[in-house]
Amino acid sequence: MKSVIFDLIENLVEYNSLNPKIGNGLKKFNEIEIDYNKRFEFDGGYLFFQEGTTTHIDEGTFEAHKKYIDIQIVLDGSEYVAWAPIDQLEVDVAYNVEKDVVRLNGNPETTMKINKGMAYICLPHDGHKALKYIDKATNYKKAVIKIEI
Known part of the structure; x- marks a missing residue:
């Protein structure tokens, strides 16, 4: 598989x-x-919730993970x-083993709007820059599920 996966929530089980x-x-x-103040553990990973306001697509760095x-x-x-494959991005901040994140710079290969009811899955080769806007900031609420590799 060579790309981030975009889909509807109800299809994630597939x-x-x-x-x-x-x-x-x-x-x-x-x-x-x-509960936005709690981390929930399960066999094989954990999940948490986030809420806030998006930032401009040009701000920030891509990130990628090795363990989740x-x-x-x-x-x-x-x-x-x-989104961009990590081999097309340059390391900005080296991989942090404890936080399981590398920060990367570069140009996106794809930009996708994710609406309520949608989800995306990022694998270790997926550089992703989330919580962004293009024209106007929006508020969001989301869940992030981290699955051990």
């Missing part, structure tokens, strides 16, 4: 073949009440996410 722990994360997501697959689910509002 991606269990990528990693069987995805099912555990989705089960936990469906069982809990939203990201599943990002927009619960309310919308965001743009910029």
Whole structure:
């Protein structure tokens, strides 16, 4: 697989073949009440919720992860996410093992608007810049599910 996956929330279960722990994360997501101040653990990863206001697409850096697959689910509002393969980006901040993140600079290959009810899955080769806007800032609420590789 060579690209970030964009899909609807109800289709996420179909991606269990990528990693069987995805099912555990989705089960936990469906069982809990939203709490923006808490991290929820499950067998094979964890999840948390975020809310805020998007920043301009030109601000910030791309990020990528080695130990976790990201599943990002927009619960309310919308965001743009910029994507590029990490081999087309330049390292800005070296990989931090503790935080499982490398910060990268470069140009996006794809930019996608993610609306309420949509999700995207980022694998280790996916540089992604999330929580962005192009024309006007928007408010968002989302869940981030981290799946151990």
